[in-house]
Amino acid sequence: MSVKRVNFGLDRFSGLYLWAAFIILFSILKPGLFPMMATVHSIAAQQAVSAILGMALVVPLAAGTYDLSVGATANLAAVIVIWLQSSQHWGVAASIVTALLAAAFVGVVNGFLVTRLRINSFIATLGMASIVSASQTIVSDNNQPVPPVSSTWSALTQQNFGGFQVVVIYVVVIGLFMWWALEHTPAGRYVYAVGSNPEAARLSGVRVNKWIWLSLITSGTLGGVAGVLYGSLSGPSLTFGQTLLLPAFAAAFLGSTQLKPGRFNIWGTVLAVYVLATGVQGLSFVTSAQWLSDMFNGVALIGAVWFAVSRQAGAASHPIWRMFRRRPAPPPGTPEPAGLDGEPSEVAGSPGT
Amino acid sequence: MAPQLTCSAGRGSTSPPALHVHGLSKTFGATKALDAVDLCVGAGQVHALVGQNGSGKSTLIKILSGYHYPDAGGWIEVSGRPLPFGRPGDSRAAGTRFVHQDLALVRDETILDNMALGEGFPTRLGTIRRREAARNARAQLARVSLDLDPETKIRQLSPAEQTGVAIARALGREGDAVSLLVLDEPTATLPERDVDRLLDIVRATASRGIGVLYVTHRLDEIFKVSDAVTILRDGRRVTSTATAAITRPELVAHLVGRQFEEAAGARSSAPPAEGASLLNVARLQAGRLGPIDFTALAGEIVGFAGLTGSGREEICATVFGARARRSGAVWVAGRALPGGRPDLAVARGVAYLPPDRRRQGGQMDMSARENLTLTGLGGVTRCLMVRRRLEIAEARKWFEILDVRPRDGVNRSLGTFSGGNQQKILFAKWLRRSPRVLLLDEPTQGVDVAAKAELHAQIWAAAAAGTAVIVSSSDADELVGLCHRVIVLRDGQIAAHLTGRDLATAAISGAALGS
Numbered sequence: 001m002s003v004k005r006v007n008f009g010l011d012r013f014s015g016l017y018l019w020a021a022f023i024i025l026f027s028i029l030k031p032g033l034f035p036m037m038a039t040v041h042s043i044a045a046q047q048a049v050s051a052i053l054g055m056a057l058v059v060p061l062a063a064g065t066y067d068l069s070v071g072a073t074a075n076l077a078a079v080i081v082i083w084l085q086s087s088q089h090w091g092v093a094a095s096i097v098t099a100l101l102a103a104a105f106v107g108v109v110n111g112f113l114v115t116r117l118r119i120n121s122f123i124a125t126l127g128m129a130s131i132v133s134a135s136q137t138i139v140s141d142n143n144q145p146v147p148p149v150s151s152t153w154s155a156l157t158q159q160n161f162g163g164f165q166v167v168v169i170y171v172v173v174i175g176l177f178m179w180w181a182l183e184h185t186p187a188g189r190y191v192y193a194v195g196s197n198p199e200a201a202r203l204s205g206v207r208v209n210k211w212i213w214l215s216l217i218t219s220g221t222l223g224g225v226a227g228v229l230y231g232s233l234s235g236p237s238l239t240f241g242q243t244l245l246l247p248a249f250a251a252a253f254l255g256s257t258q259l260k261p262g263r264f265n266i267w268g269t270v271l272a273v274y275v276l277a278t279g280v281q282g283l284s285f286v287t288s289a290q291w292l293s294d295m296f297n298g299v300a301l302i303g304a305v306w307f308a309v310s311r312q313a314g315a316a317s318h319p320i321w322r323m324f325r326r327r328p329a330p331p332p333g334t335p336e337p338a339g340l341d342g343e344p345s346e347v348a349g350s351p352g353t
Numbered sequence: 354m355a356p357q358l359t360c361s362a363g364r365g366s367t368s369p370p371a372l373h374v375h376g377l378s379k380t381f382g383a384t385k386a387l388d389a390v391d392l393c394v395g396a397g398q399v400h401a402l403v404g405q406n407g408s409g410k411s412t413l414i415k416i417l418s419g420y421h422y423p424d425a426g427g428w429i430e431v432s433g434r435p436l437p438f439g440r441p442g443d444s445r446a447a448g449t450r451f452v453h454q455d456l457a458l459v460r461d462e463t464i465l466d467n468m469a470l471g472e473g474f475p476t477r478l479g480t481i482r483r484r485e486a487a488r489n490a491r492a493q494l495a496r497v498s499l500d501l502d503p504e505t506k507i508r509q510l511s512p513a514e515q516t517g518v519a520i521a522r523a524l525g526r527e528g529d530a531v532s533l534l535v536l537d538e539p540t541a542t543l544p545e546r547d548v549d550r551l552l553d554i555v556r557a558t559a560s561r562g563i564g565v566l567y568v569t570h571r572l573d574e575i576f577k578v579s580d581a582v583t584i585l586r587d588g589r590r591v592t593s594t595a596t597a598a599i600t601r602p603e604l605v606a607h608l609v610g611r612q613f614e615e616a617a618g619a620r621s622s623a624p625p626a627e628g629a630s631l632l633n634v635a636r637l638q639a640g641r642l643g644p645i646d647f648t649a650l651a652g653e654i655v656g657f658a659g660l661t662g663s664g665r666e667e668i669c670a671t672v673f674g675a676r677a678r679r680s681g682a683v684w685v686a687g688r689a690l691p692g693g694r695p696d697l698a699v700a701r702g703v704a705y706l707p708p709d710r711r712r713q714g715g716q717m718d719m720s721a722r723e724n725l726t727l728t729g730l731g732g733v734t735r736c737l738m739v740r741r742r743l744e745i746a747e748a749r750k751w752f753e754i755l756d757v758r759p760r761d762g763v764n765r766s767l768g769t770f771s772g773g774n775q776q777k778i779l780f781a782k783w784l785r786r787s788p789r790v791l792l793l794d795e796p797t798q799g800v801d802v803a804a805k806a807e808l809h810a811q812i813w814a815a816a817a818a819g820t821a822v823i824v825s826s827s828d829a830d831e832l833v834g835l836c837h838r839v840i841v842l843r844d845g846q847i848a849a850h851l852t853g854r855d856l857a858t859a860a861i862s863g864a865a866l867g868s
Contacts, residue, residue, distance in 0.1 A: 189726075192716075203673075203714075
């Protein structure tokens with residue numbers, strides 16, 4: 001797919017070039033439809049929720065941990081915030097706070113499962129995704145809640161702001177905050193250190209479990225934010241969360257090949273979300289096939305991981321990537337390699353001699 | 354002096370020797386790891402191969418297994434046939450088998466499944482014939498005098514039995530023509546009570562006409578099990594002799610060489626006469642270590658020596674909390690330090706340099722700068738933000754102090770530096786905290802001579818500044834040159850305390866070997 005061809009020694013910014021290529025291509029194919037400000041506004045707002053969900057994933061991924069439950073958590077938060085307003089007649093602010101607390105609580109449970117019960121995060125959060133979906137059904141009784149009538153509620157995301165819906169501003173604000181937190185605070189440094197080599201981090205005095213736990217609470221809460229915004233932007237839905245999970249992962253992985261290659265990073269992820277969305281949007285103008293976006297996102301996820309694994313020597317040592325690399329184990333009885341740096345271990349005086 | 358053995362067949366038979374090595378050399382750069390070594394293992398003979406670290410044992414074994422290619426000139430015959438070099442498959446086809454310290458057994462699988470990992474299951478139409486496989490496995494185990502149910506899981510076996518299974522697997526089926534079995538320190542991690550069991554297995558193997566090359570550090574075993582012994586030192590063969598013709602003191606003298614007169618090393622500073630006791634350890638136990646007690650004063654450099662499995666590998670990690678302690682107490686500057694809490698240890702001013710850089714030492718895909726500051730971001734943080742400028746200045750300063758090359762590489766990822774420079778960066782990561790207690794585990798392993806000298810200078814400087822330094826090293830020369838006193842461990846206990854004029858390589862080796 002498209003990611004394959006981007007190999008001109010411009011890896012860090014390949015996403016930007018790909019984006020430009022999409023824009024030029026679809027502008028030529030659909031000159032009267034694609035290159036319009038309306039398209040820009042619509043993609044920017046439609047993808048805001050995906051972008052926030054992608055950013056939510058970056059945090060635990062940076063700490064070497066999966067959170068497969070963010071989609072379900074977003075959906076739960078959306079259902080709670082709408083149900084509280086329309087069925088319980090709560091105020092907008094109180095409903096939002098409650099929904100976010102519920103989302104954060106999912107993160108707390110995820111953290112407990114991963115750090116205290118030592119369950120692999122992939123499995124723990126996969127299971128939690130199912131449990132969260134069940135909780136959502138308990139709350140909603142599987143009836144789509146009635147959309148709240150409050151104008152404050154819809155204005156939360158849909159208010160116009162320089163042509164863009166205000167939700168786009170939220171993406172920028174959350175992005176700036178998360179970028180600051182991950183790149184410029186000690187907390188962010190610890191999170192990356194844990195993801196890079198948990199044992200070395202532990203032996204440097206970093207409290208590995210604490211940071212993994214906090215990263216999962218952050219992803220849960222941000223997932224909740226994404227869900228609340230979706231509810232305000234698009235109205236109630238019982239199923240949107242799971243459909244957003246895969247594109248969010250595709251964006252996070254593709255994002256890790258961009259701007260700061262080898263690191264899950266905020267702006268790379270946001271860039272990837274919009275590159276992928278531009279591709280999907282453009283294709284939907286060209287053809288109306290229903291399967292396009294699923295196909296596109298699936299191929300993009302596999303392509304992004306393949307791209308990252310094959311292009312980045314440094315990334316190969318990252319625990320997240322190790323999971324994706326199929327490396328045959330040496331057969332039993334294979335002599336161990338010589339000492340580090342190609343020196344013979346005899347001369348280096350290694351133990352066991 | 355014991356008579357030198359000539360290379361002939363073992364035990365009165367007329368068949369060729371299992372292994373005949375002649376004039377084998379191997380050069381790594383400027384170092385001669387093996388220098389014209391001869392070795393002869395008769396069929397059915399147990400031949401012990403001993404030597405200290407760096408004596409050339411591992412290099413010899415790696416040439417035998419086809420991992421290293423030797424220098425031109427030497428040759429090896431296995432059962433009278435020349436052994437092609439440099440290809441593990443050829444080495445196996447020639448009838449050599451290896452059992453390494455890491456047995457490469459899957460602990461949660463059965464003996465049967467582990468046996469089949471090597472040679473595959475017997476099948477009919479693609480279906481495993483488990484009963485036949487079990488019969489084969491039982492026969493293979495019987496050949497090394499093991500009577501075990503093949504359906505037993507590996508983890509239910511004693512360590513000696515596990516080694517036995519690995520040997521049985523290496524020897525393969527009845528029809529396989531195995532001439533030589535190489536056992537690389539099979540007892541290094543074995544509890545004392547299990548050793549005799551393993552030695553029985555070794556004897557049973559040899560009695561089937563297989564030559565056994567038995568590499569060990571433990572002198573007792575040489576006299577218990579071997580027919581002949583070859584001693585290597587500095588890449589040369591010191592002697593080969595029948596075990597019955599050599600005494601234990603002679604063996605130790607050969608191992609250690611003429612270093613008895615060696616004066617205590619050229620240490621740059623005198624040990625502190627009186628200092629605050631910064632590290633107190635009482636009844637500490639973990640793994641094979643302990644219970645042991647010791648203290649370290651401010652400004653003192655205390656070395657720990659001992660063979661693999663003596664408890665030396667556990668000491669630094671356990672004091673720091675990298676590995677859990679079974680029992681005992683540690684006080685840092687008078688304050689108790691709980692076990693298994695590296696974060697608290699760091700907060701109390703303890704620093705720990707682990708032996709395995711890649712796995713435990715650093716974040717290889719993060720920059721040198723980020724590695725350097727990970728242990729203390731406080732100094733480069735202002736208003737909740739890590740200031741890039743301060744951080745780079747800090748990293749540059751330490752690159753300068755420790756002479757890290759390339760000097761402008763503070764933003765390069767750690768994995769791109771050479772081993773010596775990586776180690777310097779990891780040193781700096783701890784030194785910049787001015788630790789009270791500095792725990793160093795194999796601090797100069799795999800680094801070049803110049804970097805080693807630089808690191809030693811830094812250790813002295815840290816001690817001079819009042820840090821209590823603990824060095825655990827398998828290199829006795831390093832300990833003699835570096836430490837004020839050395840504690841020698843054997844079987845988890847303190848075997849000797851060496852200071853002043855007693856502190857010499859020979860004394861360390863002697864105490865470690867138990868002579």
